[in-house]
Amino acid sequence: DSGVTQTPKHLITATGQRVTLRCSPRSGDLSVYWYQQSLDQGLQFLIQYYNGEERAKGNILERFSAQQFPDLHSELNLSSLELGDSALYFCASSATEAGVWKSRGANVLTFGAGSRLTVL
């Protein structure tokens, strides 16, 4: 158990629907990261939040959105689902402040077990 909790573990839904994936970071971690892993595309960075604020954006579609709440848990909302959205979605958290690279420090991410989304 990494300490990062993701729910649900598995989710099956239909095209056009909307789902919400939830992530609880490790205790004390302020940063949350979301990644998508499709069968043929490897791990793709989607978005990062730090203490409730968006800090970095990657290849996140406009149909997707995320937020981090005051209790630091995060949700990834996927809407107007398409077959190609079927993937593993991973959440990661880190203890360091956002922008730690500016201080040339190290930033270690801890990943959750993932949520497997199947769109039929």
Add this chain to the structure above:
Amino acid sequence: DAKTTQPPSMDCAEGRAANLPCNHSTISGNEYVYWYRQIHSQGPQYIIHGLKNNETNEMASLIITEDRKSSTLILPHATLRDTAVYYCIVPHNTDKLIFGTGTRLQVFP
């Protein structure tokens, strides 16, 4: 991110040392080298990171060349459970990790 180059696949006999190379010739400043691995469909797992000096922890050793342009991850006594994809990552001016294609390590009996 600073570009890293890893062999796509490697084999290793169980009980032997697995040496996974990574080239990061464009590394600059005080950028860290991170190693993660992903066992089939599980979440990526942090292994080790280093800056200039060689590092060792309970999982592995990391050897970084003096010019920092390459590194080697060493699993001293590989087991079947070490079969995974290993990622070498050098974040450049960012906190986020960008995963490449990594090295698929197959440990065989």
